Every structure is written in C-alpha cells, then in structure tokens.
Amino acid sequence: DVKVTQSSRYLVKRTGEKVFLECVQDMDHENMFWYRQDPGLGLRLIYFSYDVKMKEKGDIPEGYSVSREKKERFSLILESASTNQTSMYLCASSLRKGRDYNSPLHFGNGTRLTVT
Amino acid sequence: AQKITQTQPGMFVQEKEAVTLDCTYDTSDPSYGLFWYKQPSSGEMIFLIYQGSYDQQNATEGRYSLNFQKARKSANLVISASQLGDSAMYFCAMRGIKAAGNKLTFGGGTRVLVKP
Numbered sequence: 618d619v620k621v622t623q624s625s626r627y628l629v630k631r632t633g634e635k636v637f638l639e640c641v642q643d644m645d646h647e648n649m650f651w652y653r654q655d656p657g658l659g660l661r662l663i664y665f666s667y668d669v670k671m672k673e674k675g676d677i678p679e680g681y682s683v684s685r686e687k688k689e690r691f692s693l694i695l696e697s698a699s700t701n702q703t704s705m706y707l708c709a710s711s712l713r714k715g716r717d718y719n720s721p722l723h724f725g726n727g728t729r730l731t732v733t
Numbered sequence: 734a735q736k737i738t739q740t741q742p743g744m745f746v747q748e749k750e751a752v753t754l755d756c757t758y759d760t761s762d763p764s765y766g767l768f769w770y771k772q773p774s775s776g777e778m779i780f781l782i783y784q785g786s787y788d789q790q791n792a793t794e795g796r797y798s799l800n801f802q803k804a805r806k807s808a809n810l811v812i813s814a815s816q817l818g819d820s821a822m823y824f825c826a827m828r829g830i831k832a833a834g835n836k837l838t839f840g841g842g843t844r845v846l847v848k849p
Contacts, residue, residue, distance in 0.1 A: 718828040
C-alpha cells in the first residue's frame with residue numbers, strides 16, 4: 618500500500634514564525650502535491666512537483682514556498698505565518714505514468730495548523 | 734477549466750441500504766479521470782474508486798460502484814449495503830489531460846451519515 622506520511626498531525630504556531638510542513642512518501646512516486654482544506658472553500662492546490670527540484674504553482678501559492686530535494690520528500694514552507702493560514706494541510710503523491718490523469722492521488726493524514 | 738459539482742451537501746442512509754451520491758462535471762479535456770474519495774472525521778483522504786473517460790464499463794471496487802454517464806457528464810457513486818463506518822464526507826474529483834500538472838479538482842463534498 619502507498620504510504621504518505623505527514624510529520625505532524627497538529628501544529629500551533631505564532632504569527633510571523635517560519636513553519637515547515639514535511640511530507641514523505643514511500644512508493645517512489647514522481648508527483649507530489651500540497652493542498653489546503655477550509656470549510657466552505659473545499660480543497661485548493663497550493664503547489665505541486667513532478668520531479669526532484671521541480672515545482673509548479675497551484676491555485677493559491679501566495680505566502681507559501683516548497684522544497685523538493687529528494688524524490689520522496691516534499692516540504693511546504695510558510696515563510697511568515699499569518700492567521701489566515703490556519704487550515705488543514707494535505708499532502709499527496711501520485712505515480713507519473715504516460716497518462717497522469719488516470720493515476721489517483723494518495724493522501725497523507727493531514728496536518729491541522731493553527732496560527733495564533 | 735474543470736468544475737465538479739456535488740449538489741447534495743448531506744444525507745442520511747439506513748444501515749444496510751444502498752446510497753447514491755451525485756456528481757456532475759464540466760471539462761473541455763478530451764481525456765480525463767474521475768475519482769471518489771472518502772474523508773472520515775479523522776481527516777485522512779482515502780481513495781475509493783476511479784473511472785476513465787474512455788472506459789466502456791462502470792468501475793466497481795467492493796461495495797463501491799461508479800455510475801458513469803459520459804453524455805450527461807455525471808459520475809455518481811453508489812455504496813451498497815451501507816455500514817456505520819461509511820459515515821464520512823465523500824468527494825468527487827477529476828484530473829484532465831490538459832490541466833496544469835494534471836491537478837486534481839474536487840467537488841464540494843457530500844456528508845453521509847449512516848443510521849443504525
């Protein structure tokens with residue numbers, strides 16, 4: 618089974634702190650994604666990566682950056698956390714095949730981040 | 734652009750009965766994949782079932798089946814013999830061949846509560 622592990626289940630940080638959310642997958646997947654989930658807004662894509670050191674902006678990249686130094690690890694960075702970044706963060710990975718669109722994303726358990 | 738619509742915000746179902754969750758989609762992509770995910774209250778996003786746009790047969794996975802009607806752009810999920818553990822949020826999602834990074838676009842979700 619695919620396993621996507623997010624380092625923290627719950628995090629509480631202060632405004633202005635630099636925050637790192639870590640995600641590791643064990644299935645040698647090329648694609649990795651960061652989503653945030655908010656009531657009434659659903660799931661929104663922040664960033665994704667289809668290869669080591671490659672990254673692409675999603676729908677809401679402002680205030681975030683990412684790092685992918687190794688294939689299995691994809692980190693989300695909040696450079697200066699703000700209260701409007703309080704949310705559930707979900708990491709996912711998928712196999713990159715000739716036709717990506719038929720490959721499911723496999724998600725981690727999520728990190729519930731609170732910024733005070 | 735891709736859009737997923739789930740018109741049922743919430744529904745009750747009696748244990749052991751079947752339930753149908755509606756999903757309609759809109760896309761200009763010639764090829765795409767449709768997915769259903771389950772999110773229990775614990776937060777993890779669990780992949781349930783996949784249907785490809787060119788698949789002739791409806792997908793089935795255990796108690797889950799997908800009623801795919803391409804001309805109507807609908808991909809309804811049917812859960813047979815509901816169990817208490819099926820109580821969760823259910824999301825319909827799609828990936829299109831032309832979408833940037835083949836990103837997964839989600840609907841707003843349907844909350845299912847199974848009554849004993």
